[in-house]
Amino acid sequence: MDVKEKLKISRQKMPEQDPSVRAKNFMEVPLGFSTKTAQLEAQRCLNCKIPKCKEGCPVYVKIPEFLKLIVEGDFAAAARKIKETNALPAVCGRVCPQESQCEATCILGKKGDPVAIGRLERFVADYERENNLIKIPKKQPAKNKKVAVVGSGPSGLTVAGDLIKLGYDVTIFEALHKPGGVLIYGIPEFRLPKAIVEAEVDYLVKQGVKLKLNKVIGASRTVEDLFKRDGFDAVFLGVGAGLPRFMNIEGENLSNVYSANEYLTRINLMKAYLYPEHYTPIALGRNVTVVGGGNVTMDSARCALRTGAQKVTIVYRRAREQMPARGEEIHHAEEEGIILKLLNNPVELIGDEKGAVKKMRCIKMKLGEPDESGRKRPVPIEGSEFTLNTDLVIMGIGAGANPLLTSTMPDLELNKWGYIVADENGRTSMEGIWAGGDIVTGSATVIQAMGAGKQAAKAIDSYIKSGK
Amino acid sequence: MYEIISKTEVVPNIYELIIKAPEIAEKAKPGQFVILMIDEAGERLPFTLSDWDAKKGAITIYFLEVGLSTMTLARLDKKNISAVIGPLGKPVSAEKFGTIVLGGGCYGIGGIYPIVKALKEAGNTVITIIEARSSYLLYNKEKLRKYSDRFIVTTGDGTKGEKGKVHDVVKIMIKRKEKINRAYFIGCTFMMMNCFNETKNHDITTFVALSPIMVDGTGMCGCCRCLVDGETKFACVDGPIFEAKDIDWDILFKRNAAYSQQEAMIYQFHSCESREV
Numbered sequence: 001m002d003v004k005e006k007l008k009i010s011r012q013k014m015p016e017q018d019p020s021v022r023a024k025n026f027m028e029v030p031l032g033f034s035t036k037t038a039q040l041e042a043q044r045c046l047n048c049k050i051p052k053c054k055e056g057c058p059v060y061v062k063i064p065e066f067l068k069l070i071v072e073g074d075f076a077a078a079a080r081k082i083k084e085t086n087a088l089p090a091v092c093g094r095v096c097p098q099e100s101q102c103e104a105t106c107i108l109g110k111k112g113d114p115v116a117i118g119r120l121e122r123f124v125a126d127y128e129r130e131n132n133l134i135k136i137p138k139k140q141p142a143k144n145k146k147v148a149v150v151g152s153g154p155s156g157l158t159v160a161g162d163l164i165k166l167g168y169d170v171t172i173f174e175a176l177h178k179p180g181g182v183l184i185y186g187i188p189e190f191r192l193p194k195a196i197v198e199a200e201v202d203y204l205v206k207q208g209v210k211l212k213l214n215k216v217i218g219a220s221r222t223v224e225d226l227f228k229r230d231g232f233d234a235v236f237l238g239v240g241a242g243l244p245r246f247m248n249i250e251g252e253n254l255s256n257v258y259s260a261n262e263y264l265t266r267i268n269l270m271k272a273y274l275y276p277e278h279y280t281p282i283a284l285g286r287n288v289t290v291v292g293g294g295n296v297t298m299d300s301a302r303c304a305l306r307t308g309a310q311k312v313t314i315v316y317r318r319a320r321e322q323m324p325a326r327g328e329e330i331h332h333a334e335e336e337g338i339i340l341k342l343l344n345n346p347v348e349l350i351g352d353e354k355g356a357v358k359k360m361r362c363i364k365m366k367l368g369e370p371d372e373s374g375r376k377r378p379v380p381i382e383g384s385e386f387t388l389n390t391d392l393v394i395m396g397i398g399a400g401a402n403p404l405l406t407s408t409m410p411d412l413e414l415n416k417w418g419y420i421v422a423d424e425n426g427r428t429s430m431e432g433i434w435a436g437g438d439i440v441t442g443s444a445t446v447i448q449a450m451g452a453g454k455q456a457a458k459a460i461d462s463y464i465k466s467g468k
Numbered sequence: 469m470y471e472i473i474s475k476t477e478v479v480p481n482i483y484e485l486i487i488k489a490p491e492i493a494e495k496a497k498p499g500q501f502v503i504l505m506i507d508e509a510g511e512r513l514p515f516t517l518s519d520w521d522a523k524k525g526a527i528t529i530y531f532l533e534v535g536l537s538t539m540t541l542a543r544l545d546k547k548n549i550s551a552v553i554g555p556l557g558k559p560v561s562a563e564k565f566g567t568i569v570l571g572g573g574c575y576g577i578g579g580i581y582p583i584v585k586a587l588k589e590a591g592n593t594v595i596t597i598i599e600a601r602s603s604y605l606l607y608n609k610e611k612l613r614k615y616s617d618r619f620i621v622t623t624g625d626g627t628k629g630e631k632g633k634v635h636d637v638v639k640i641m642i643k644r645k646e647k648i649n650r651a652y653f654i655g656c657t658f659m660m661m662n663c664f665n666e667t668k669n670h671d672i673t674t675f676v677a678l679s680p681i682m683v684d685g686t687g688m689c690g691c692c693r694c695l696v697d698g699e700t701k702f703a704c705v706d707g708p709i710f711e712a713k714d715i716d717w718d719i720l721f722k723r724n725a726a727y728s729q730q731e732a733m734i735y736q737f738h739s740c741e742s743r744e745v
């Protein structure tokens with residue numbers, strides 16, 4: 001097919017559950033490409049000599065190469081091609097902010113729509129899994145060296161996956177009762193089915209990774225114990241940024257005011273939407289307000305809708321272009337009827353006599369000069385306060401570094417926000433200890449956490465081999 | 469899976485549960501708690517560690533049947549539960565402070581024990597006071613007596629020991645100008661607040677073990693937040709034992725009641741169902 005013909009093909013749409021139907025269920029929203037649509041979409045790729053798309057991907061997925069394999073109809077080979085640099089394509093295809101990564105730099109995006117790289121990544125990974133084509137890779141001979149991975153989020157899973165292949169004896173310690181980190185407790189089922197995360201973890205276990213759940217390192221065991229008692233040769237810390245932030249405004253401790261972490265944990269990890277078959281309850285708001293503008297906010301708002309809210313409003317202090325959430329999620333949220341109240345900021349929560357939230361007082365904002373992040377700073381407009389009615393508030397304003405583990409490690413260097421200081425290979429200030437993912441960078445993305453895991457795995461391998 | 473070594477209804481509605489959890493038994497310190505899950509669909513339930521035995525690899529907790537989860541645990545006929553997580557929370561510091569009053573009510577009679585023992589072993593003069601509505605609801609007496617310089621029992625109906633509650637005894641002690649350097653109270657929020665109301669104006673450093681609703685127990689969700697000294701604290705990692713003078717009790721009561729309607733309904737529904745079969 002020549003370039004002209006290719007350019008005539010328009011970006012393929014992925015079928016989705018109808019907004020009015022999906023707003024009432026927890027099933028996945030986009031339904032995936034058919035083989036035919038996938039091949040048609042993959043044909044749009046121009047196979048650029050210098051593929052710009054790759055530069056947008058934090059782990060340099062071999063994009064034109066895997067797209068070509070799709071065109072040829074060898075979907076399993078396409079999945080393996082992606083896995084050369086990205087172990088979790090079924091996850092990344094669904095949750096990467098493609099519009100600011102690989103698809104942002106795709107040459108086709110200059111004049112029209114970029115190739116739907118994420119959707120195709122998802123397609124081949126699903127194809128491989130659903131048709132049982134996943135092969136357990138060959139392991140290098142056992143090295144009789146033990147590595148402990150603390151935390152089973154994307155960074156920890158990546159380290160474990162890479163080191164088990166190299167012949168290490170790898171054990172993951174996870175504080176919660178299910179592995180996967182944010183992929184399990186944060187991102188909801190309708191965006192990332194838990195069966196996919198379970199399959200990925202299973203795949204590691206089949207290769208020999210040991211998984212110890214319910215182990216809070218720092219409490220159940222210290223990192224020192226891991227070295228001295230359990231005889232680990234190296235430790236990777238991938239504990240994420242699991243500390244909810246609050247705004248410190250009046251009324252934030254009223255009942256029915258949740259952090260997004262709590263709200264999403266109750267729903268995703270504890271399955272509170274299946275209460276009482278699952279024993280964890282959740283407050284059912286009719287008129288829900290979510291504060292923030294990231295993925296966390298969108299996920300909370302859409303969960304509220306699915307647990308029966310009649311009205312869900314997002315209050316965000318900046319403008320729409322500045323929302324950090326994935327474009328697709330904002331679009332989906334609006335389709336489902338979620339209201340965006342932009343350039344507004346809560347200043348106070350007001351409760352009833354029982355201590356449950358009833359109203360939110362907000363102030364209007366306008367955009368001022370750019371701040372450190374380069375985004376225009378929102379400034380309050382004096383005298384513009386107004387009050388919203390609400391019976392459930394979710395604070396989705398971000399997360400910080402959880403000190404539970406690091407406070408037991410006085411020799412570990414932290415930055416002023418409590419994140420672990422590590423170099424580009426994940427090396428920390430303590431010998432034999434690596435770190436990566438959100439606990440180093442602050443809240444970032446799945447693929448960045450995986451990239452950090454990859455670097456650390458390489459460095460751990462060379463450290464154990466050479467002692468450096 | 470964690471093996472249940474034994475489960476005993478020590479007094480009506482209060483159960484002693486001994487579980488095999490060697491790693492926790494080895495690390496446990498007074499004032500800490502564990503989180504249990506009965507099965508995959510269960511809640512994550514926080515319970516105070518009452519005793520542990522590193523040699524046997526066993527931990528002991530006492531729990532009161534109050535709702536659906538504790539009812540399920542009370543009636544469980546399986547020999548194991550799916551998760552035990554811990555030890556969680558900040559331990560109390562067991563130093564020599566002088567004369568210490570330790571009060572326990574309800575599950576707190578079990579919960580106060582390790583603190584009594586540790587403070588006695590640290591060389592303090594230990595006065596232990598426990599309370600129950602009636603004599604048949606008292607338990608753990610011998611264990612507590614063993615580590616107490618004075619051991620006082622109170623009952624609401626006067627069927628054993630002093631008539632009244634822990635705070636009544638504390639009030640009398642203060643009136644008699646008995647020297648008290650520190651006090652620890654564990655029980656329901658109301659009991660702890662009553663006790664603190666007696667000690668607060670008398671230069672007695674008072675600690676209470678808060679029990680806000682929790683989910684993860686690792687500082688990740690913020691559900692257990694309390695207002696302590698004007699600052700938001702997470703009871704699961706910053707506590708659960710806090711100095712009582714700094715606590716905003718009103719918020720604690722209100723947040724603890726957040727799910728009471730839903731839970732009361734479900735509890736009744738399940739109790740009725742289980743009665744039918």
Ligand SMILES: Cc1cc2nc3c(=O)[nH]c(=O)nc-3n(C[C@H](O)[C@H](O)[C@H](O)COP(=O)(O)OP(=O)(O)OC[C@H]3O[C@@H](n4cnc5c(N)ncnc54)[C@H](O)[C@@H]3O)c2cc1C
Nearest residue numbers: 151153154155175181182217240295437438444445446449
């Ligand atoms: C609701 C939500 C939605 C998101 N949506 C997206 C998205 O669409 N796209 C995207 O790219 N990114 C998204 N992100 C961000 C992304 O999920 C994170 O950047 C990524 O998961 C970080 O990975 P991690 O490995 O550093 O840690 P995490 O995923 O946070 O995992 C850390 C794990 O360590 C465990 N742990 C913590 N402390 C201990 C301890 N002491 N001992 C043992 N285990 C411990 C935790 O329980 C957890 O399981 C989202 C985040 C959230 C919260």
Ligand SMILES: Cc1cc2nc3c(=O)[nH]c(=O)nc-3n(C[C@H](O)[C@H](O)[C@H](O)COP(=O)(O)OP(=O)(O)OC[C@H]3O[C@@H](n4cnc5c(N)ncnc54)[C@H](O)[C@@H]3O)c2cc1C
Nearest residue numbers: 514515516530531532535536537538575679680708724731
């Ligand atoms: C750090 C900590 C230590 C604890 N130690 C013990 C212990 O040693 N023994 C023991 O019996 N209980 C203890 N609790 C309380 C115990 O966790 C709850 O009683 C239990 O979770 C209730 O579960 P349920 O489903 O049976 O009742 P639910 O149906 O959840 O609740 C029934 C009633 O109890 C109230 N309730 C729910 N959770 C709590 C709570 N955390 N505190 C007070 N009231 C609550 C509800 O508002 C409701 O009215 C502790 C709690 C914490 C946070």
Ligand code: SF4
Nearest residue numbers: 057061092096101102
């Ligand atoms: S991993 Fe993410 S950024 Fe990289 S190609 Fe795949 S979807 Fe794009």
Ligand code: SF4
Nearest residue numbers: 045046048053106107
């Ligand atoms: S930049 Fe776009 S068109 Fe070019 S190789 Fe990459 S995906 Fe294909």
Ligand code: FES
Nearest residue numbers: 685687689690704
């Ligand atoms: S229980 Fe979640 S932060 Fe304490």
